[in-house]
Amino acid sequence: MMAAQLSELEEAIETLVKNYDKYASKGFCRRKRGINKGSFQKMLSQELHHMLTDTENKQAVDQMRQSCDKNQDGLIGFEEYWHLMGTIANSLLFTMEELEENAEK
């Protein structure tokens, strides 16, 4: 769908977008699209179980879903999804920096 030979970074962005598209429920009204409760649980346990803990704990997952659902419409929209991915990415960066610092000591 895009010109061939995307960079590694562009491919990564595309992967994140396609993952959202995979789990978001479709509707005629584009604004209403988002990831519902069941799909959110599925996504966490299938795609994020190395980076997150408790992905099989339905209560923990639902608490996370509720804290992601800023506008409380019961769906995780794209902005809310991107924010969650950013939180995970930020923890990963922190871990990388800690490792780098320790390696320098």
Next chain:
Amino acid sequence: MMAAQLSELEEAIETLVKNYDKYASKGFCRRKRGINKGSFQKMLSQELHHMLTDTENKQAVDQMRQSCDKNQDGLIGFEEYWHLMGTIANSLLFTMEELEENAEK
């Protein structure tokens, strides 16, 4: 650095984090880290030239950098970087949805 066999989504998140780490300048004070003007231009032209236009136009790139630099400290910090990636991802999602809609017609 993480347990082996990350999912495709987790690998994509890692790629985005590593890309930030590649272009961000390092300092003793972790809070001061971020992508400076020169590195920002390099990153756009080397990693994002299929998804963004005008990546070789220094003036256009600098305008984009200034609009990303919300706290105006001259550096694109991780949150600002993640927000920019989200804007690109959002456009990509929009394009994908348009294509899907047109395919259904």
